[in-house]
Amino acid sequence: MYILGKHQTQEFKEYICRLVVEEGRKVTQLSYETNVPIGTIRRWVGDYRNKLAAGKVEEGIATPSDLEKKLRTVEKELEDLREENEILKKAMHVFAKNRP
Numbered sequence: 001m002y003i004l005g006k007h008q009t010q011e012f013k014e015y016i017c018r019l020v021v022e023e024g025r026k027v028t029q030l031s032y033e034t035n036v037p038i039g040t041i042r043r044w045v046g047d048y049r050n051k052l053a054a055g056k057v058e059e060g061i062a063t064p065s066d067l068e069k070k071l072r073t074v075e076k077e078l079e080d081l082r083e084e085n086e087i088l089k090k091a092m093h094v095f096a097k098n099r100p
Contacts, residue, residue, distance in 0.1 A: 008036070016041060017048035018063050 016034065019025040020041070027045070031038045062070070 006036075013044045014048065015063070017045050020045050021048060021052070023063055023065055 016030055016036070019030060020027060027038055027041050030036070031041055034041075
């Protein structure tokens with residue numbers, strides 16, 4: 001009996017490769033989690049590194065560290081806006097108090 005392998009989307013392959021290359025995840029662990037053979041993931045990662053060296057990699061699905069960076073940026077912006085809002089409230093109160 002011959003079983004054909006599953007075909008994965010390019011986005012899925014690049015996501016797995018980014019987890020290995022950028023996040024430092026272990027190929028064996030990802031193989032276990034995704035049910036994709038180790039050799040297949042290693043081949044994908046090799047192809048991904050070649051594309052990365054050639055500058056042909058596009059931004060795809062965000063990895064957990066990408067999302068954490070984005071979250072920190074958004075939280076910083078939110079804190080800055082809250083601080084600015086408080087300053088404007090105090091200024092409005094001061095100007096409203098000085099009106100005749």
